[in-house]
Amino acid sequence: MQIYRELGLYEQMRQESAKHYDEHAGIYDVESLAGKELKRYMEDMNEGLEHISPTSRLFLTQQMFEPLLRAQAIERGADLRFSTELVDFQQDDSGVRALLQNTETGAKQLVQAQYMIACDGNRSFVRQKLGIQMKGHGLLSHSLTIYFRADLGRFVQGKYNGVIYVNNDEVRGFFRLDKTGREGFLAINTAGKKGTEESRFPAKDITNERAAEILRAAIGADMEFEITLLSPWQAVCDLADTFRVDRVLLAGDAGHTVTPHGGFGGNTGIQDAHNLAWKLALVLQDKAGAELIDTYEAERRPVAKKTVDQVFERYVVRTAPELRQEGMEDEVPEPHLELGYQYHSPALKTTGLPGGSVTSDPATAKAGPGTMAYHVLIITSKEGDESAEAARPIADLLGRAFVLVVGHDGNGWVRAARSLNHESDDKLPDIAVHQLAAEGNTAFYDKYALTPSGCVLIRPDGFVAWSESNTAGTESDAPTAHERLESVLRDVLCLSAK
Incomplete structure (x- = not known):
C-alpha cells in the first residue's frame, strides 16, 4: 500500500475497499461458520500500524483493483495489449526479440527491447523456456476455490469479518466474505479424512454436487446458496533457482509462487516491480551501470525465499499440520515481512546492518543502508x-x-x-x-x-x-x-x- 500511495492510488483503493470490507477485520480459525471459534490469529489487521506506516492494510479484490491500476498505467503512457500472447522470444547481447500474437485476429508482431520482464505467473512459459527450475516445498495440494452467493450475514456480522479459516473433519480452507456476508469465496486446501493422500485433491473430478457438499460442511448449516464459479489451482510454495538469464528477468509468481496464506503473493510481486523499475529506467537512460540490474536478484531473491518459507509455515499451521517438518522455521510477524525486509547488494553502502539478515522489526529497528526508509x-x-x-x-x-x-x-x-x-x-x-x-x-x-x-x-x-x-x-x-x-x-x- 505504501508503493501505491506513491502512485496516488491509495485513497481510491481505500474508498473502494471500504464499500465491501472492514478495515479493522481480523484472521480467525473456526470449526465452521455456524460452529465454535478455535483461534484468532489476528484481532485487527491494522492495530498499531499507524506507528510504522503511513498506510493501512486493505482487502481489495483483483476485480476491484485492476481497473484503477489500468487507468493509472494508461495515464502514464503504458501500452497495454489485451487478447495478446507471447508466442516466442530470443535474446542476444543487443537485446530481446519477442513475437506477439493477437488471439482474436491472429495478427503477429515482432517487438524489440533491451530487456524483458516475465510476469507470466506460476506456470511461466518464459521461465520454462529459459530452463529455470523451481525448488522449495513442492506441490502441497490440488486446491479448489468455490465462488458463491449466500446470506451468511447472521454468522459473520459483528463476529467475523476478515479471513475465516475453517478446520473440521470434512474441509480445511478459508472464507473471504464481503461485510454483508452475502458474497465471497471458499478456498479449499484439503477435504475428506485428514492426512490422507486423497484429501490433498479436493479439485479432482470436482462437480457442483461435491462442491455443494464441501461448502455446506464449511458453513456448518443447511441453507441455500448459489455457486457461481469453481476454480481449481495448485497450492505450492516454491522459488526459482535464478531471477535472471541475461536480458530476461522474472518477477512475481514467475519467480516465486506461494499459497494465499498471509496474503503475500501479490504483494511480493509488487515489491519485485518496485525494486526493478527504477534500476531499469536509470540503466536505459545511461545514468547507471548495467551491473545495477544484477542487484535485482541479489536483493529480491533472499526476501522471496524468506516469504516462501513463511507462507509454507502458515499453510502448515493453519491448514495442514500433518505436513509439519523437522527444522521448520518459526513464524515471523507480518510487519517484519511487509515493512522490515532488508537488502544486501552493491546498490547499497551497507556499513551498519548485520550480514545476511533478511527481516527485522520495523517498530524497533533503526533505519540504515538496506532497510526501508522507516516511517516517521x-x-x-x-x-x-x-x-x-x-x-x-x-x-x-x-x-x-x-x-x-x-x-x-x-x-x-x-x-x-x-x-x-x-x-x-x-x-x-x-x-x-x-x-x-x-x-x-x-x-x-x-x-x-x-x-x-x-x-x-x-x-x-x-x-x-x-x-x-x-x-x-x-x-x-x-x-x-x-x-x-x-x-x-x-x-x-x-x-x-x-
Whole structure:
C-alpha cells in the first residue's frame, strides 16, 4: 500500500475497499461458520500500524483493483495489449526479440527491447523456456476455490469479518466474505479424512454436487446458496533457482509462487516491480551501470525465499499440520515481512546492518543502508526561509528520485547535493534535497541514528542507500561533502570511478 500511495492510488483503493470490507477485520480459525471459534490469529489487521506506516492494510479484490491500476498505467503512457500472447522470444547481447500474437485476429508482431520482464505467473512459459527450475516445498495440494452467493450475514456480522479459516473433519480452507456476508469465496486446501493422500485433491473430478457438499460442511448449516464459479489451482510454495538469464528477468509468481496464506503473493510481486523499475529506467537512460540490474536478484531473491518459507509455515499451521517438518522455521510477524525486509547488494553502502539478515522489526529497528526508509513524521524547513513546513510522513518525499534528507545543521550536505545536481549535466540522476527544521525532528534523528549535521540518501524505491552521521556540518565542508556524495552515488548506481 505504501508503493501505491506513491502512485496516488491509495485513497481510491481505500474508498473502494471500504464499500465491501472492514478495515479493522481480523484472521480467525473456526470449526465452521455456524460452529465454535478455535483461534484468532489476528484481532485487527491494522492495530498499531499507524506507528510504522503511513498506510493501512486493505482487502481489495483483483476485480476491484485492476481497473484503477489500468487507468493509472494508461495515464502514464503504458501500452497495454489485451487478447495478446507471447508466442516466442530470443535474446542476444543487443537485446530481446519477442513475437506477439493477437488471439482474436491472429495478427503477429515482432517487438524489440533491451530487456524483458516475465510476469507470466506460476506456470511461466518464459521461465520454462529459459530452463529455470523451481525448488522449495513442492506441490502441497490440488486446491479448489468455490465462488458463491449466500446470506451468511447472521454468522459473520459483528463476529467475523476478515479471513475465516475453517478446520473440521470434512474441509480445511478459508472464507473471504464481503461485510454483508452475502458474497465471497471458499478456498479449499484439503477435504475428506485428514492426512490422507486423497484429501490433498479436493479439485479432482470436482462437480457442483461435491462442491455443494464441501461448502455446506464449511458453513456448518443447511441453507441455500448459489455457486457461481469453481476454480481449481495448485497450492505450492516454491522459488526459482535464478531471477535472471541475461536480458530476461522474472518477477512475481514467475519467480516465486506461494499459497494465499498471509496474503503475500501479490504483494511480493509488487515489491519485485518496485525494486526493478527504477534500476531499469536509470540503466536505459545511461545514468547507471548495467551491473545495477544484477542487484535485482541479489536483493529480491533472499526476501522471496524468506516469504516462501513463511507462507509454507502458515499453510502448515493453519491448514495442514500433518505436513509439519523437522527444522521448520518459526513464524515471523507480518510487519517484519511487509515493512522490515532488508537488502544486501552493491546498490547499497551497507556499513551498519548485520550480514545476511533478511527481516527485522520495523517498530524497533533503526533505519540504515538496506532497510526501508522507516516511517516517521518529519518537519522540513522552507526553501530560503527559517520557518518550517507542517509535519508529514517521510514517505511524502519518496518514490520519484533519489532523496537526500539533511539534518538542520548539515548545510554542507545541502550545498554539495545542489552543486552535484548542477554539475552532473544529466550524467547522474538528480537528488531531491530536503533539510530538516531545527525543531520537532527528534524522532527522525533517533530512528535514523543521525546527528543534526548528518544526512541520509534514500533510493527511488524508498530504501536507505547510505547515511552519514556527523560530517559536513558547515558550508565550508561542501567541497569534501561533494566528493563524498558523488562517490557514494556512483557506487550505488554501479558506475565506474570518475
